[in-house]
Amino acid sequence: MKTYGKLDWAFSAGRIPFRSTGKEPDFVSHDKIAILNTSEEAAEIELFIFYEEEQPSEVYEIEVKPKRLRKVRFNDLIDPVAMRLERNYSCYIRSNVPVVVQFSRLDSGSKETAHMGSMAFPAEP
Template sequence: MAVAIGCRTWVVSGGNIPTVSHGEEPEFTSFDQLCLLNTGDGDAAVELTVYYPDQEPVGPYAFRVPGRRIRHVRLNDLIDPEPIRLGRPYGCLLTSSVPLVAQFQRQDTRLPGALALTDALGYAGS
């Protein structure tokens, strides 16, 4: 039996998907991404709500993370209930049915010939 590690609530406050990319797609497309680790045996039912500075929150975006697996979710790829706005600041609230570990990652290829990759753990709520 696997040990479930992490929290059921995570927050990321510094989202902003770059609007410009340089290089071959999809490897060098600028993105924001959630990296989720489920160390428990059961699947995680995950919901994501996105907050903007000038409108009501959008969501939930729903997906699953299988037990004892990782899942990387590119926020650029989320379209239902609506696409995440590019080039605009946002924050997000992630809730899970089981404990997860959540890491935030950004790839920024706005400058030709340059690649910036940033990682940060989300804020663990509970």
């Protein structure tokens, strides 16, 4: 199988809503990425989080096994530090092998659930 994707990705419109009206865990407001690794090698992923009014957080590290998909909720990122809710943030994603990244958001802060998805931007190094 051919390896698809890019090594570097970014998105700039992150914000994890504090309020949720849905049942846990499925309908808790969250931001999420889906990472597809079509290569024969494990993808070692680094997430760099940038805030508007604060210094960048430390680097989050995750692994995506070969020929697998992994979904990561930003709400669940707690090591090295928990993600901040209700703060605008951006994310730069770096991988050791080409991957495909999709960003999505579930905002269940009102009874009318809104779900938005978009592709992250593949950045050329």
